[in-house]
Amino acid sequence: MKGGAKVVVEPHRHEGVFIARGKEDALVTKNITTGESVYGEKRVSVDQEDGTKVEYRVWNPFRSKIAAAILGGVDNIWIKPGSKVLYLGAASGTTVSHVADIVGPTGIVYAVEFSHRSGRDLVNMAKKRTNVIPIIEDARRPEKYRMLVGMVDTVFADVAQPDQARIVAHNGKYFLKNGGHFVISIKANCIDSTVEAPVVFAREVKKLQQEGFKPAEQITLEPYERDHAVVVGAYRAVKDKKEK
Amino acid sequence: MTSFVLFESASGYALFEQTDTDEIGQLADKLQNSVVDLERFSQIVRLKAFMPFSSAENALENIRAVNEGTVHETLKNFLEMNLPKAKPGKKSKCMLGVIDSKLASTIAEELSIPCESNDTVLEISRGIRLHFSRFVSELKDGDLEKTQLGLAHNYSRSKVKFNVNKVDNMII
Numbered sequence: 001m002k003g004g005a006k007v008v009v010e011p012h013r014h015e016g017v018f019i020a021r022g023k024e025d026a027l028v029t030k031n032i033t034t035g036e037s038v039y040g041e042k043r044v045s046v047d048q049e050d051g052t053k054v055e056y057r058v059w060n061p062f063r064s065k066i067a068a069a070i071l072g073g074v075d076n077i078w079i080k081p082g083s084k085v086l087y088l089g090a091a092s093g094t095t096v097s098h099v100a101d102i103v104g105p106t107g108i109v110y111a112v113e114f115s116h117r118s119g120r121d122l123v124n125m126a127k128k129r130t131n132v133i134p135i136i137e138d139a140r141r142p143e144k145y146r147m148l149v150g151m152v153d154t155v156f157a158d159v160a161q162p163d164q165a166r167i168v169a170h171n172g173k174y175f176l177k178n179g180g181h182f183v184i185s186i187k188a189n190c191i192d193s194t195v196e197a198p199v200v201f202a203r204e205v206k207k208l209q210q211e212g213f214k215p216a217e218q219i220t221l222e223p224y225e226r227d228h229a230v231v232v233g234a235y236r237a238v239k240d241k242k243e244k
Numbered sequence: 245m246t247s248f249v250l251f252e253s254a255s256g257y258a259l260f261e262q263t264d265t266d267e268i269g270q271l272a273d274k275l276q277n278s279v280v281d282l283e284r285f286s287q288i289v290r291l292k293a294f295m296p297f298s299s300a301e302n303a304l305e306n307i308r309a310v311n312e313g314t315v316h317e318t319l320k321n322f323l324e325m326n327l328p329k330a331k332p333g334k335k336s337k338c339m340l341g342v343i344d345s346k347l348a349s350t351i352a353e354e355l356s357i358p359c360e361s362n363d364t365v366l367e368i369s370r371g372i373r374l375h376f377s378r379f380v381s382e383l384k385d386g387d388l389e390k391t392q393l394g395l396a397h398n399y400s401r402s403k404v405k406f407n408v409n410k411v412d413n414m415i416i
Contacts, residue, residue, distance in 0.1 A: 108389060110396075120404050123397065133393050136400040143344045144311050147252045148396045150388065151374045173366060177374065178280050 009046050009056055014070060015080040016102035018056060020044050027067055028056035029101035033128050038097040057101065061224045064095040065158055065185040068224035074232060075217050078181035082106045084152040086175050088139040088167065089113065089159035092121035093132070099156070100129045107131055110149045110175075114138045139167050142174040149175050155235075156183045160190040165204050169211035178236040182213055188227040197227040205231055212236050248292065248327065249341040249365060250351075251372045252310055254303065254391040255383060256296035257322045260289045260372060262341075279371035282378060289368060291379045293326040303391070304398050313346030315354050323355060330356075341365035 007022040020026045028044060034055045037043060042058040061067040066077060079085055081104045090096045090111035100109050111126070112135045113119045119136040126132040137144045139159055155176050157168045168184055176182070186204050188197035205215050208231070215233035247262040279285055295318070297303035302318065309316035323340070330336035340359045342348035343366060348359035377383045 116404050119400065123400050123404060126397070130393060133389075133396045134400045135396055136403040145396075146343060146369075147254050147307050147310065148392050148399070150376070150392065151370070174370070175373070 007044055007046060009044070009054075012070070014077055016104065017059075017070060020046075020056060020058070027059040027061065027070060029059055029098045030104075031055040031057045032101050032104065032131070036128065038125055039092070039094045041094075057098070059098050064098065065221060065225065065228065065230060066095055066099065066156070066183070068221040068228075069183075069185075069219060069230040071224070072219045072221060072230075074219055074230060076181075076232065077183060078154040078232065079103060079156070079183075083154055084108045084150065085110070086149060086152040086155045086171060087111045088155065088157040088171060090118075090122050090134070091115075091158075092118040093125040093134075095158075096122065096132060097125055097129065100132050103131060105131060108133060108150075108152075110135060110145075110152065112137060112139050112145065139171065142171045146174060151175060151177050152180065153177060154181045154183065156185075158185040160185075160187045162191050164191070165207035165211070168208070169213070172211065172213065172235055176235045180235045181233065182208075182235055183230060183232050184208070185221075186229045186231060187225075188229070197229070201229045201231070208233070246328070246338045247341060248338055249289065249368050249372065250323075250343075251369060251376070252306075252343075253376060253388065254307075254395045255380075255388055256294060256303075257306075257319060258294045258372070258376070258380065259292040259322070259326050260368070260379075261292045262289050262368070263287065279367060279374065282375050285371045285375060286379075289372070293322070294380045294382065295322045296382065300394060300398060303395050304402065307395060307399055310344070310347060313344065313350050315347075315350055319351075320355065323351070323357065327357060341368065343369050 007020050009018050009020050012019050018028045020028045044056045045053050047053055059067045061071045079099055079102050083103045085099060087096055087109055090113040096109055096111045108131055110133045111122060113122050123134045126134040135145045135148055152175050155171055159167055186201055188200040191200050208215060213233055213235055214237055215231050217232045219230055221228040249260045251258040306316050306318055328338055336358055340357050342359050342361050345361040348361040351357055352359040377388050
């Protein structure tokens with residue numbers, strides 16, 4: 001995408017996410033490693049009024065569940081500048097790099113991936129982005145990385161495993177703050193391909209509820225993904241009297 | 245009986261003493277809520293000792309040992325130095341909480357320290373994890389994150405490299 005003065009970048013409703021208005025609108029994040037793409041995505045450089053340039057990277061909703069959820073109109077992604085995020089199922093780190101852009105230098109992304117093949121790309125990506133802590137471990141065994149992770153504000157999970165509710169619950173117990181939030185992507189046929197997707201989603205939501213998670217919102221990722229849902233909610237919600 | 249909790253961090257080992265054990269019920273609302281508030285939490289536990297890892301290699305050796313459930317020399321020295329000693333021929337009077345049951349049983353076996361690993365230990369560890377850098381005066385703001393970053397890179401890189409035949413370990 002051509003940058004320069006023609007493209008206008010506006011902040012999105014979600015803090016740390018932007019929209020580039022050009023010939024076609026695109027979801028973008030502010031690149032924290034200016035001059036470099038992570039996975040061949042396009043970059044947009046925008047001239048500021050004071051003569052400096054700010055670079056943004058285009059975030060493809062077909063390649064990222066979080067981007068798809070944002071375009072699908074999710075109410076809150078609970079990831080913003082300064083957030084500490086535990087990211088389960090980081091894969092090669094494409095979406096992780098955008099999350100790192102959003103949380104910025106004051107935030108942290110603990111990125112867990114079990115596959116060594118994608119793990120290699122993840123570690124390499126994290127070399128340049130020091131707010132990403134790469135962890136090559138099994139997300140089923142949070143005790144294995146308990147020395148590497150602090151308490152986090154948000155758990156994001158894209159693990160596509162039949163027991164993912166248990167995986168999220170287990171990690172929540174270790175690392176998710178009271179009153180923290182979870183964002184979980186559910187791929188219906190990874191869990192049970194014999195029943196309708198909405199039935200699978202409802203079952204997963206129920207499992208989460210039993211573990212102290214309080215789902216607040218559920219959206220499907222159409223048209224970007226088939227039979228996928230993203231569920232967002234709070235963990236061990238604190239009853240705060242001051243708020244009332 | 246005094247209760248202790250072992251907390252393993254990227255910076256080093258820490259030992260916390262539970263001052264208010266009787267009050268802690270399993271998953272009690274009180275514990276869950278007081279964990280959030282540092283002031284109330286520090287009435288429940290206090291830092292007994294902290295030992296930073298001597299080097300990046302030392303940290304890597306220790307995280308490996310902890311993950312395999314074995315007692316590294318560093319951990320052994322740390323516990324022997326800081327836990328109250330039992331009189332010869334008598335049972336130890338302290339109880340050590342360890343988050344991982346496998347490590348708990350090795351410590352109990354090798355060092356003859358009674359260990360426990362349960363939900364209460366996990367709840368207390370949540371509180372320690374939340375306030376850790378404020379308990380340990382050696383750690384300034386951001387220090388813990390830096391050690392996490394360094395150790396995670398070392399650990400993850402060694403794991404990726406270890407897999408010589410470059411075959412994916414698929415999860416079944």
